Amino acid sequence: xxxxxxxxxxxxxxxxxxxxxxxxxxxxxxxxxxxxxxxxxxxxxxxxxxxxxxxxxxxxxxxxxxxxxxxxxxxxxxxxxxxxxxxxxxxxxxxxxxxxxxxxxxxxxxxxxxxxxxxxxxxxxxxxxxxxxxxxxxxxxxxxxxxxxxxxxxxxxxxxxxxxxxxxxxxxxxxxxxxxxxxxxxxxxxxxxxxxxxxxxxxxxxxxxxxxxxxxxxxxxxxxxxxxxxxxxxxxxxxxxxxxxxxxxxxxxxxxxxxxxxxxxxxxxxxxxxxxxxxxx
Amino acid sequence: xxxxxxxxxxxxxxxxxxxxxxxxxxxxxxxxxxxxxxxxxxxxxxxxxxxxxxxxxxxxxxxxxxxxxxxxxxxxxxxxxxxxxxxxxxxxxxxxxxxxxxxxxxxxxxxxxxxxxxxxxxxxxxxxxxxxxxxxxxxxxxxxxxxxxxxxxxxxxxxxxxxxxxxxxxxxxxxxxxxxxxxxxxxxxxxxxxxxxxxxxxxxxxxxxxxxxxxxxxxxxxxxxxxxxxxxxxxxxxxxxxxxxxxxxxxxxxxxxxxxxxxxxxxxxxxxxxxxxxxxxxxxxxxxxxxxxxxxxxx
Numbered sequence: 001x002x003x004x005x006x007x008x009x010x011x012x013x014x015x016x017x018x019x020x021x022x023x024x025x026x027x028x029x030x031x032x033x034x035x036x037x038x039x040x041x042x043x044x045x046x047x048x049x050x051x052x053x054x055x056x057x058x059x060x061x062x063x064x065x066x067x068x069x070x071x072x073x074x075x076x077x078x079x080x081x082x083x084x085x086x087x088x089x090x091x092x093x094x095x096x097x098x099x100x101x102x103x104x105x106x107x108x109x110x111x112x113x114x115x116x117x118x119x120x121x122x123x124x125x126x127x128x129x130x131x132x133x134x135x136x137x138x139x140x141x142x143x144x145x146x147x148x149x150x151x152x153x154x155x156x157x158x159x160x161x162x163x164x165x166x167x168x169x170x171x172x173x174x175x176x177x178x179x180x181x182x183x184x185x186x187x188x189x190x191x192x193x194x195x196x197x198x199x200x201x202x203x204x205x206x207x208x209x210x211x212x213x214x215x216x217x218x219x220x221x222x223x224x225x226x227x228x229x230x231x232x233x234x235x236x237x238x239x240x241x242x243x244x245x246x247x248x249x250x251x252x253x254x255x256x257x258x259x260x261x262x263x264x265x266x267x268x269x270x271x272x273x274x275x276x277x278x279x280x281x
Numbered sequence: 282x283x284x285x286x287x288x289x290x291x292x293x294x295x296x297x298x299x300x301x302x303x304x305x306x307x308x309x310x311x312x313x314x315x316x317x318x319x320x321x322x323x324x325x326x327x328x329x330x331x332x333x334x335x336x337x338x339x340x341x342x343x344x345x346x347x348x349x350x351x352x353x354x355x356x357x358x359x360x361x362x363x364x365x366x367x368x369x370x371x372x373x374x375x376x377x378x379x380x381x382x383x384x385x386x387x388x389x390x391x392x393x394x395x396x397x398x399x400x401x402x403x404x405x406x407x408x409x410x411x412x413x414x415x416x417x418x419x420x421x422x423x424x425x426x427x428x429x430x431x432x433x434x435x436x437x438x439x440x441x442x443x444x445x446x447x448x449x450x451x452x453x454x455x456x457x458x459x460x461x462x463x464x465x466x467x468x469x470x471x472x473x474x475x476x477x478x479x480x481x482x483x484x485x486x487x488x489x490x491x492x493x494x495x496x497x498x499x500x501x502x503x504x505x506x507x508x509x510x511x512x513x514x515x516x517x518x519x520x521x522x523x524x525x526x527x528x529x530x531x532x533x534x535x536x537x538x539x540x541x542x543x544x545x546x547x548x549x550x551x552x553x554x555x556x557x558x559x560x561x562x563x564x565x566x567x568x569x570x571x572x573x574x575x576x577x578x579x580x
Binding site: 013017018020021024025027028029031032034035038046047051092093094096097099100101103104106109110112113114115116117118119121122123124125126127128129130131132133134149150152153156157160185210213214216217220221230231234235238245248249252255256259260263264267271274275 | 293297298300302304305308309311312319370373374377378380382388390391392395398399400401403405406409412414415420451455460464498508512514518533537540541546549550552553554556557564568572
């Protein structure tokens with residue numbers, strides 16, 4: 001290929017590849033950029049008659065007020081408690097279940113596996129009312145436990161499917177070798193298969209953590225004054241007549257950044273687990 | 282093989298499954314059953330004396346309830362609007378990302394960011410951008426001369442639903458992009474090489490090789506996404522609360538509002554059941570496919 005031809009091709013690729021993709025990336029990031037800029041703007045400046053794209057004197061006051069005035073630290077703590085417990089409970093329950101689905105062929109296996117897939121697709125509103133009544137009867141309203149229980153309705157089916165996929169990817173010869181070396185079935189799972197599956201398990205766990213951290217609907221109906229997770233705290237800031245956008249955008253940034261950072265750690269594992277089923281066959 | 286050695290009546294696999302099953306029955310199956318029974322009852326929380334069985338009463342009420350039909354129509358607009366926008370932008374993004382260039386890795390990661398954005402944050406950011414007084418979207422449109430003055434996108438019943446559809450397109454298009462990209466990468470290069478030898482044009486290669494090879498991925502991701510979008514509730518609820526009027530009521534939003542604001546558990550359950558029956562059609566199609574693949578040892 002001559003050099004000139006290569007150059008012309010490169011120029012064409014700017015129009016057919018680099019420019020459109022750059023526009024898409026900008027579209028994906030623009031709302032964050034605008035939110036971040038707003039969070040650095042003093043509340044008074046948001047209502048100046050002249051529209052400014054960047055504040056004249058950017059400040060961190062919104063972030064300071066977030067923690068000093070509205071106790072955002074406690075909201076973060078509530079969210080942390082709920083999300084970590086949901087994750088731990090979910091993994092303790094779904095790791096053995098998925099191992100069983102992956103390694104054994106037993107009566108009713110397909111039907112059981114299918115039900116985990118199906119229950120993940122039912123609308124939240126189908127479960128909301130009975131769970132609300134159940135929590136009232138059990139006296140669990142407005143506690144961390146009520147959310148941990150409610151979140152297991154979507155984390156257990158999801159993790160079971162993800163983990164079954166990850167276990168399937170581990171060769172069975174590994175289990176056999178362990179049993180020849182004298183492991184029983186429990187120690188095979190604990191000492192041999194679990195360490196190998198750890199990347200998949202942590203990706204699933206982190207994803208469960210993220211979904212619990214983000215959840216709004218159950219939290220709105222099951223908790224209120226005693227336990228208040230971040231999404232509810234943010235929504236409450238809207239509730240008032242005039243919305244304090246500076247404070248609200250600061251709260252949004254504080255809540256979204258850890259999620260995005262966590263996600264980048266598990267990106268590869270998660271995408272692999274998600275797409276593997278869709279692509280094959 | 283472990284499986285071959287194993288005895289059919291062996292209880293060990295069931296033992297491993299039992300905690301998951303027990304919890305599922307308690308917090309999913311039992312509640313679903315309750316919702317079905319509530320849907321046949323008059324059950325308003327603050328009228329405990331009047332809780333009783335009324336047969337198909339709530340279903341008859343739904344048929345005659347104009348708000349139910351508005352929500353039904355909005356649900357269809359919502360699904361078709363969101364899915365077609367997400368699919369087109371996602372497909373385009375996947376085709377771009379499937380090429381070789383130096384910033385591909387970083388582009389792929391950045392494009393995923395909307396997809397991991399919490400729904401509450403998505404709703405807040407877009408609500409702020411649509412704001413009728415200080416929204417940047419209004420500012421840009423006025424500056425470009427498209428609008429003469431600021432418009433309250435979320436407060437007008439003509440635009441509110443479409444404004445939210447656009448916000449959900451932003452949040453969901455990366456899902457299609459990633460799924461379709463995976464599909465594109467699974468197409469063997471030899472197919473394209475053979476087509477090139479036969480003198481096929483770029484367009485022919487796209488319609489004769491790329492599209493047919495993508496059918497499985499497109500089907501799976503469409504089903505998953507339709508189900509998810511039909512059920513989605515938090516973004517609409519936070520952006521408009523179902524308003525103005527009933528302009529952004531979809532079935533899940535209507536059910537939620539009846540349960541949460543009206544404490545009318547019977548009627549809310551009825552709407553939830555109707556929604557579930559609609560979604561079940563797509564779930565059944567999806568399930569058939571996935572189970573067939575699982576049988577072949579895939580997933």
